[in-house]
Amino acid sequence: MCVAGTSSAVHVYEFQPKGQQSDSYLLYSKNLTLPPLDALTFCVRLRFYFLWEVSGFLQVSDDSSGNLVPTIQAGECCRHRNLCEVLLEVNLNYIRVTLANFRRYHFLKNRLRALTWHHLCVTYGEGVTVSYLDGAEQDRHPYELNQNITGNHAKVGAWDKASSYSGQLSQVNLWSRALTKQEVAALAECRQSSQGNLIAWEGPWETLGNVSLTEEPIDKLCQEASGTDYFVFTDFTAPAAFQVCEGLGGYVPTPESRGEYETIVQAVDKYLKNNGRQCKPFWAGITDNQEEGVWTLVKHMSKLEPPWAVDEPDGSNLENCAVVEGPLKMADARCDEQQCVVCAVPRRPVWKLLGACERYHRNTHFVALQDPNEGFLFRGYSDYRIVREGSDWLWWDWRNKQTVATLSSGVNGVPIGRQDWRLTRPMCGQSEGETRRLLLTPCPADFFSCDDASCIRLYQRCDLKFDCRDKSDESGCQLVRFPPIYRLDLPPVVNNRNNESSPLPVTVHVIIESADVDTPSMHMHVNLNVSMTWQEARLDFLNLNEDYTLNRYVSAELSKGGSLVFVVMRVGAPSPWLINKSYVLVTAPTDPTGPNCPLSRQRSEATPSPDGMIGCGTRDCDPARQGIHTVQCVCRS
Ligand SMILES: [Ca+2]
Ligand SMILES: [Ca+2]
Structure with missing residues (x-):
């Protein structure tokens, strides 16, 4: 005791x-x-x-x-x-x-x-x-x-x-x-x-x-609680190894001491023993592809002098990756070789499966495991597991003994990230046999999950710079979703407490832009800029940025009789984007083509979100990015 x-x-x-x-x-x-x-x-x-x-x-x-x-x-x-x-x-x-x-x-x-x-x-x-x-x-x-x-x-x-x-x-x-x-x-x-x-x-x-x-x-x-999990996969190229380990929330380790080497080997041996496999050699998390002979850690680009085996490295420009052959024995190798990889994943991440209309939060949560008998799998916190069967992955409801969906691809064969699953039972109004895009991610709430499940900071989403390896952070950067019945020339209907229509409060700004007075004919020419502002609850806003200059939306399509211009920004900074009603507000730019509004930021090139999973306003979106928004629209005539 x-x-x-x-x-x-x-x-x-x-x-x-x-x-x-x-x-x-x-x-x-x-x-x-x-x-x-x-x-x-x-x-x-x-x-x-x-x-x-x-x-x-x-x-x-x-x-x-x-x-x-x-x-x-x-x-x-x-x-x-x-x-x-x-x-x-x-x-x-x-x-x-x-x-x-x-x-x-x-x-x-x-x-x-x-x-x-x-x-x-x-x-x-x-x-x-x-x-x-x-x-x-x-x-x-x-x-x-x-x-x-x-x-x-x-x-x-x-x-x-x-x-x-x-x-x-x-x-x-x-x-x-x-x-x-x-x-x-x-x-x-x-x-x-x-x-x-x-x-x-x-x-x-x-x-x-x-x-x-x-x-x-x-x-x-x-x-x-602060320990590290090790997962082992065989037959990976080095780029695939780096991508999968990062997607799992970890990295490819580079054992620089005998002790580190032993820790890794002991951790993976128990998984391999059962199926008679070996993991030797295995990829090290380093490369010299930036500058020949200068080895850096893939994880954070810092330089490193690896403990080479005798007569290594010997591959010069042809071998820009490295494998671990034994304790303090590394050798350079071609990056496209198929080798074993060990992923080191610190602090066991909480995995979430998003986009599946799950009623219970606990059913969207999983833990990644490597079971000596079953191999690598995701074990749900309640009713589900995601397990390999042959060459496919099964999302399995063990309580009802039913397959929910299957996946044949994944990130280098691992079922992480945004993937098109084939449904084997109806889900969210879709029927059996249809495909549905789901996201299995280890990213915490204030991070965006790239399509390959690696995590970037939320503000890097739709900021006009590529941050994900697969560039997925800049795809689907649609800012506004209009409901099918939306009409700019009809105002929103406001219901009062008794659910009766009540007048819509509208603010009207009138600016006299110029006034020419023709004195001889007693004639005056006036340009008026009239804008109206109201609360707009009909729109869904997606991909909102903390930097509100990235949230500028200008629609020329809706210009019959006026154009719609708005910028959505948050009030109450610096609290993160959370589900509450405090971060709503919107201002109108004075001139959508003026110096304060560079055309490059107007996002007319934005493509529609393919799955409605990222962003706001849909029932399946990532809760971290979901919110209730209202907006003020400025209608310029
Ligand atoms: Ca080299
Ligand atoms: Ca970006």
Whole structure:
């Protein structure tokens, strides 16, 4: 058992390893009588496999009769007074904290990663509850409890069958005071390992149902969050290797020491052993194709003197890539050779499958794995997996035992990025057999995913410069989508609260541009520039840039009786593009062809978005780029 300074192994319990939902849990079997509490801290280390709507992993209940209610229906817990003293449930991006029947959602700043150890704490004291993930504060809420927290039963891993927890749990502790953020950080980083004074992980715990116990080194639990995954693929050219590793959120490593080499070989050996394959030699992440004899890392172009094998490099201009033949043994090689590649992927990315009309967020989330038996695959957080079958990739619904879609291409045969999947069951109004463009991406919310799944900053999308290797950041840069019934000569209809039409507020600007007075004939010639401005809610805006000069839209097609000119910009900078209503507004340029509006920025060359997946206003677009916009249009006559 883990006590600070005395041992480095901890008990780890595993629940529902295959994602089945069952009544399996741990029961604290020591006599538990919580005194009336007005402060507490609960901490746990968790590594989940699958997620449901909510996955309850701790319940402290107070049942004066002494009988546990073994199968409480979901939601019933909090209707039964005194039944639910502490209830913690986890989801993708929030934890649900219930204290003495008072429930609040605590949103997490980063999504939880499957198959990765996380440290979670909730403190309550002085009427405030604070949640921490991996030692960092996430959310806080005032809690107005009208009773103290008590309890005589503690269950870990489930509180009912439908919301049971799937994954591993360790270091479950409950203290009778609110730990400070420094104490929480010390626990998260394994600098300290203390037992709760109310519930202690050293137990005793009674296991009910199918729960298994292992011992793990505490260091492993702490280091995994910052660890590196290695994936191995055979028969890749060097450019394909660089592209796929980058698309997976990683890079091709270049082992410069014996230790680095051993780490890579050990990591990949377990995948290869099962199918009798070898990965020798494997590509190094360097090239001298810019300047002969000057080797640079592909990852960030910095120079490097590789540890060459004897008589290497020997290929001069013909060999501008390099392979690793053994520890401290590299050799230059032709870049178009087919070799094995190991991709190093730090900090296990959260993969998202976008464009599929999925109702549940957790169903769009995946983790990349290399299973010794199944090979490389994407395992969904809930119902799906993306697995290879023959030469195709299958998007497989394991719960319904049904293939959702198939893919025969991918980025060098890996099913990442924007790909045309063939549907094998109806989806989003499309029928079986049709193709649908889907995006499988590891890019975080403030990044744009190139077609090959590599990530660039969001502001580099549609900024008139190529940043993606495949130039996909400058394709589909349409700015506005007009609804089919849009007519410039008809104003938008504004409905009031009773859903009745009400007058549309319009601002009219009149500018007298010149006035010639012909005195002898008493004649005056006047040029008027009349513009009208109104709120325009009928349009969908796509590919909006923070640099609003890139959001200028001038339409000559709509010039019958006037032209439509607007620039969309955000208010409330510097907050990122998020789904809220705060970044709407629009100004009109005074002169769409004047010096402030270079023609090159008018984007008349923009092509329509091929799939409607990038951008805003469609149900399937990337949530990070979605928003609700209104716009003011200026109609010039
Ligand atoms: Ca060379
Ligand atoms: Ca760009």
